[in-house]
Amino acid sequence: xxxxxxIIEREFLSKVRNRTFIIMTFLSPxxxxxxxxxxxxxxxxSIEKNTSVAYVDASGLFSPDxxxxxxxxxxxxxxxxxxxxxIIVQESSHEGLLFIPRGDSxxxxxxxxxxxxxxxxSMITVGEVENLLxxxxxxxxxxxxxxxxxxxxxxxxxxxIKLSNFSGIKSSKLINGIRIAIGMGAGYLIMMFILIYxxxxxxxxxxxxxxxxxEVIISSVKPFxxxxxxxxxxxxxxxxxxxxxxxxxxxxxxxSSYFFGVDLSEASNSNPNMAVxxxxxxxxxxxxxxxxTLFTELLNLPLVSMFVYFILYFLLGxxxxxxxxxxxxxxxxxxxxxxxxxxxxxxxxxxxVYIGFATVINDPHGTIATVFSMIPFTSPIVMLMRxxxxxxxxxILISLILLLLTFIVVVWIAAKIYRVGILMxxxxxxxxxxxxxxxx
Amino acid sequence: xxxxxxxxxxxxxFGNFKALNEVSISVPQGSIFGLLGPNGAGKTTxxxxxNQITMPDEGEVLFDGRKLRPEDVHQIGYLPEERxxxxxMKVGEQALYLAQLKGMTKNDAxxxxxxxFEKFDIGPWWNKKVEELSKGMAQKxxxxxxxxxxxxxxxxxEPFSGFDPINANLIKDEILNLKKKGASIIFSTHxxxxxxxxxxxxxxxxESNKVLDGRxxxxxxxxxxxxxxxxxxxxxxDDLMRDxxxxxxxxxxxxxxxxxxxKLNIKLxxxxxxxxxxxxxxxxxxxxxxxxxxxxxxxxFIQTVNSNSKTIQANAL
Numbered sequence: 001x002x003x004x005x006x007i008i009e010r011e012f013l014s015k016v017r018n019r020t021f022i023i024m025t026f027l028s029p030x031x032x033x034x035x036x037x038x039x040x041x042x043x044x045x046s047i048e049k050n051t052s053v054a055y056v057d058a059s060g061l062f063s064p065d066x067x068x069x070x071x072x073x074x075x076x077x078x079x080x081x082x083x084x085x086x087i088i089v090q091e092s093s094h095e096g097l098l099f100i101p102r103g104d105s106x107x108x109x110x111x112x113x114x115x116x117x118x119x120x121x122s123m124i125t126v127g128e129v130e131n132l133l134x135x136x137x138x139x140x141x142x143x144x145x146x147x148x149x150x151x152x153x154x155x156x157x158x159x160x161i162k163l164s165n166f167s168g169i170k171s172s173k174l175i176n177g178i179r180i181a182i183g184m185g186a187g188y189l190i191m192m193f194i195l196i197y198x199x200x201x202x203x204x205x206x207x208x209x210x211x212x213x214x215e216v217i218i219s220s221v222k223p224f225x226x227x228x229x230x231x232x233x234x235x236x237x238x239x240x241x242x243x244x245x246x247x248x249x250x251x252x253x254x255x256s257s258y259f260f261g262v263d264l265s266e267a268s269n270s271n272p273n274m275a276v277x278x279x280x281x282x283x284x285x286x287x288x289x290x291x292x293t294l295f296t297e298l299l300n301l302p303l304v305s306m307f308v309y310f311i312l313y314f315l316l317g318x319x320x321x322x323x324x325x326x327x328x329x330x331x332x333x334x335x336x337x338x339x340x341x342x343x344x345x346x347x348x349x350x351x352x353v354y355i356g357f358a359t360v361i362n363d364p365h366g367t368i369a370t371v372f373s374m375i376p377f378t379s380p381i382v383m384l385m386r387x388x389x390x391x392x393x394x395x396i397l398i399s400l401i402l403l404l405l406t407f408i409v410v411v412w413i414a415a416k417i418y419r420v421g422i423l424m425x426x427x428x429x430x431x432x433x434x435x436x437x438x439x440x
Numbered sequence: 441x442x443x444x445x446x447x448x449x450x451x452x453x454f455g456n457f458k459a460l461n462e463v464s465i466s467v468p469q470g471s472i473f474g475l476l477g478p479n480g481a482g483k484t485t486x487x488x489x490x491n492q493i494t495m496p497d498e499g500e501v502l503f504d505g506r507k508l509r510p511e512d513v514h515q516i517g518y519l520p521e522e523r524x525x526x527x528x529m530k531v532g533e534q535a536l537y538l539a540q541l542k543g544m545t546k547n548d549a550x551x552x553x554x555x556x557f558e559k560f561d562i563g564p565w566w567n568k569k570v571e572e573l574s575k576g577m578a579q580k581x582x583x584x585x586x587x588x589x590x591x592x593x594x595x596x597x598e599p600f601s602g603f604d605p606i607n608a609n610l611i612k613d614e615i616l617n618l619k620k621k622g623a624s625i626i627f628s629t630h631x632x633x634x635x636x637x638x639x640x641x642x643x644x645x646x647e648s649n650k651v652l653d654g655r656x657x658x659x660x661x662x663x664x665x666x667x668x669x670x671x672x673x674x675x676x677x678d679d680l681m682r683d684x685x686x687x688x689x690x691x692x693x694x695x696x697x698x699x700x701x702x703k704l705n706i707k708l709x710x711x712x713x714x715x716x717x718x719x720x721x722x723x724x725x726x727x728x729x730x731x732x733x734x735x736x737x738x739x740x741f742i743q744t745v746n747s748n749s750k751t752i753q754a755n756a757l
Contacts, residue, residue, distance in 0.1 A: 006537065216538065216585070423488075423493070
């Protein structure tokens with residue numbers, strides 16, 4: 001036990017004292033926030049600068065008031081005529097020329113609308129133009145068929161279903177978004193942690209092999225102790241780095257939006273994603289009352305048990321994968337030889353994240369999500385994504401037991417490979433060879 | 441004599457390959473024991489079993505009279521042939537770490553390390569990283585780390601490789617010093633002149649089998665051929681040769697001398713003694729040179745390995 005602590009201490013110190021590690025720890029948050037700020041600034045400036053579109057309305061249906069848009073400046077060129085307008089637009093900074101033909105009926109006009117441009121126009125611009133024209137033409141059609149637009153407007157109902165459970169506690173729809181965010185965040189965090197620090201464990205094993213100190217060390221400690229010490233020491237360094245990252249990013253976010261007035265949330269607001277737009281819309285609709293509900297709802301989320309589960313899955317998941325990484329490190333002589341063994345490790349990780357993103361959001365308790373939250377190699381990621389939506393305790397129990405059993409078996413196998421591998425030099429290892437080592 | 445280490449019929453298999461086949465070796469307390477054998481014979485596997493890096497499939501190892509236990513690693517110091525240190529770690533820190541892994545307390549380790557660093561005159565290296573040291577310098581540090589915890593049994597695998605003659609001598613003196621203080625030493629090497637110089641006992645492993653072991657002097661006696669190298673001065677060389685050829689097995693010898701000697705290797709027949717040979721030669725010529733040919737460790741090594749390879753090959757056929 002004392003030796004294990006010594007090994008953990010050395011691994012930890014050698015990691016955190018490493019110059020690249022220190023630089024990465026303090027530079028990455030700055031880079032990350034910088035990137036986000038840059039995106040925010042760029043989208044902001046691109047929104048501020050409106051595109052301009054010229055139009056020729058041969059139908060005579062439209063009035064200049066119909067061409068009002070937040071993002072597009074329209075210029076009326078109807079009087080110049082289509083042919084001339086085409087030449088002018090080609091030589092000007094207009095994004096394109098919109099042509100509305102003459103027609104007997106609205107449908108004929110609608111079919112004949114064309115947009116001319118030098119380069120293909122942005123989808124946002126085209127969408128906006130389509131929306132404008134459609135609204136106008138639809139209104140026109142309704143007027144033609146004798147519908148009173150004012151009455152139609154008056155007949156609209158604003159509906160926002162209030163959610164509550166049977167015991168009468170109100171809930172906010174927004175909470176689902178928060179659940180998704182927490183679940184995805186946790187799953188993604190685990191994957192990143194395993195990828196970064198699993199590889200670090202592997203490199204550390206390879207380093208001991210290539211520097212040939214390994215034989216000296218295992219004449220003092222058991223290889224298994226050394227492997228565990230490495231895994232825990234690296235995890236400690238990783239957690240330290242993650243904590244610092246978390247703190248720094250929060251500080252920089254708060255600091256920069258406070259001092260420079262750069263609203264970093266704009267980066268996400270300008271995202272043309274439908275879901276986000278819906279969330280925005282919902283946000284705007286939230287009344288004071290709903291805010292209150294959201295808050296109690298947040299507190300009602302099983303935060304403590306979620307945290308406990310997070311730690312459990314995080315630990316077991318990391319241990320499971322990093323022992324595989326350690327075995328891979330022991331099986332090869334240098335990092336370039338690791339490729340062939342990496343796929344089976346990376347595949348379930350990536351699969352877990354994709355399954356999580358694809359299925360858990362839509363149907364957190366569906367068959368696929370449930371099955372993959374049981375399979376040990378994907379369960380740390382998928383189950384963590386499901387947990388905020390409320391998973392029956394027995395499912396979590398089964399999944400945890402399976403994960404624990406797999407972990408024990410995998411560590412046992414990894415330790416065998418590790419024990420033999422660290423003393424093997426110069427031989428290209430393949431899977432057949434690994435099987436032999438397990439049986440030694 | 442008490443044995444520090446007894447290996448009893450140790451067997452180790454790697455898959456279908458038998459790395460050690462019922463190898464029994466006992467190392468007397470306080471001796472320097474040469475563990476010899478060609479490359480790939482199984483020496484390293486045997487050493488790793490003593491260090492409990494690998495476990496034997498059959499047989500057992502006794503250390504200091506008891507069955508080898510996990511905590512015995514604290515009583516063993518091992519300098520592997522393939523050795524190295526953490527390149528980016530400072531020398532002092534690294535030595536402290538490795539000493540603590542051998543069960544020393546940090547303070548104890550620091551005091552002893554300072555003594556050794558002073559003795560080897562390498563105090564200024566304490567805060568240097570290993571990658572800044574030359575190979576020989578790193579080897580010196582490694583030697584200190586091996587012996588620092590004052591183990592009862594020391595295992596050196598090619599300890600002199602990588603040292604210049606001056607430092608090799610320094611290390612040799614330290615090894616003898618450790619022996620004087622009571623440590624037992626297993627010494628594995630291919631350099632036969634250091635075997636001659638240092639080892640009292642040897643064992644020879646060849647193709648996974650122990651083919652020879654015992655006190656080096658006894659083994660030499662066993663291998664001696666009753667052959668004497670002589671230098672004779674006489675006017676009647678041809679007559680002398682004829683007479684000698686009738687009584688002994690004679691071949692030409694080569695050594696340096698001042699006179700125009702008749703240089704011969706004379707092998708005595710069974711029952712003949714050296715005294716009789718001298719008496720006989722004395723009547724025929726002037727004896728300028730008379731030495732018994734003692735088989736060198738090198739001769740014994742080559743002869744044993746070759747003859748055993750042949751028997752094994754013959755059996756295979």
